[in-house]
Structure formats: C-alpha cells, structure tokens
Amino acid sequence: MIYLNRIVTGILLQFANKNRISALRLGYVRKAVNIGFLLMGFIFTCFLFGLGYQQVFIFMSSFLAVLGIALVAQWSILSNITAGVIIFFAFPYRIGDxxxxxxxxxxxxxxxxxxxxxxxxxxxxxxxxxxxxxxxxxxxxxxxxxxxxxxxxxxxxxxxx
Structure with missing residues (x-):
C-alpha cells in the first residue's frame, strides 16, 4: 500500500508540475488520496487478521450508514469536496486569473x-x-x-x- 501511495503521489506531483498547480491545491488532493489509501489499508488489515468478507462488509456498511445519516444535512460539503477534486484536474483557470x-x-x-x-x-x-x-x-x-x-x-x- 505504501508503495502504491508513493506511485500515485508521484503521478500527482508530475501532473501538478506540468500544469503549474499550486502546492496548496496539491495538498488538498493528496489528503483525499491518503484517506482513500487509509481506508483500503484498514480493509486489507481486517482480512489479514482473519475477519471474513461478511464481517468486514457488515461493519463497513453499518459505519457508512451512520456516516450517511450524519452527513445527509451536510450533502453540500461532500459535493464541494468532489468539485474541489474535479477543479484540481479540469478547471481551466489558475490563481491570479x-x-x-x-x-x-x-x-x-x-x-x-x-x-x-x-x-x-x-x-x-x-x-x-x-x-x-x-x-x-x-x-x-x-x-x-x-x-x-x-x-x-x-x-x-x-x-x-
């Protein structure tokens, strides 16, 4: 997982340097990618400790249900985060424009x-x-x-x- 994270981070750095994206924006996207790798690492660790697919996915679905209920009023936050990642890759304007x-x-x-x-x-x-x-x-x-x-x-x- 660590090596995959380093590879993806390297690709993000190359993309940011090629398109002159600020370090602050790159930091936001790197945090989102790191959270995704952390979640995948957690699931992988559960499998290593012998938990079955059913047990892991029951826990994950319960957690996501509680998280979904907690964030239903905050849906705009999730859409803004998603839009922030899209803007990182596809927004044609830069800081200073x-x-x-x-x-x-x-x-x-x-x-x-x-x-x-x-x-x-x-x-x-x-x-x-x-x-x-x-x-x-x-x-x-x-x-x-x-x-x-x-x-x-x-x-x-x-x-x-």
Missing part, C-alpha cells in the same frame, strides 16, 4: 486569490473578497477577463442575464 462568474443576482468578477478544497476566493476590484463554493462554480458559466475590465465581456453577460 481575472474571471467573471455569470450570475444574474450578483456581479462576481475579480481576481482568483485561492482555490481551496471547498471554495474559490475571488477578490473584487473594490477590494472585497467573495467566497464561492466549488460545486456552484462548476455549474455556472465562467468568463476569463483580460488584465482590465472588458466592456465587451460585461455587455455580453448583461445582455444574457
């Missing part, structure tokens, strides 16, 4: 300050910071702005909203 999230209720445009496991921090031009959930930013249209405000992009988004 100026973006505009097309939202009819509010003007969310500015510079990406941080991309975390649960949210993206966007600093507006007036200095305020918007915390935008990962699951929502994947559902909305995001427009990349050039250095200064682009009136053409703003006119396009105001016409569509």
């Amino acid at each position: 100026r973006i505009k999230v097309v939202d009819k209720d509010d003007d969310i445009s500015g510079k990406i300050v941080e991309i975390a496991l649960f949210h993206v921090l966007i600093r507006r031009d007036d200095g305020s910071t918007v915390t935008y959930p990962n699951s929502i930013i994947l559902q909305k249209a995001v427009i990349q702005l050039n250095g200064s405000k682009s009136t053409e992009v703003e006119a396009f988004s105001e016409d569509k909203c």
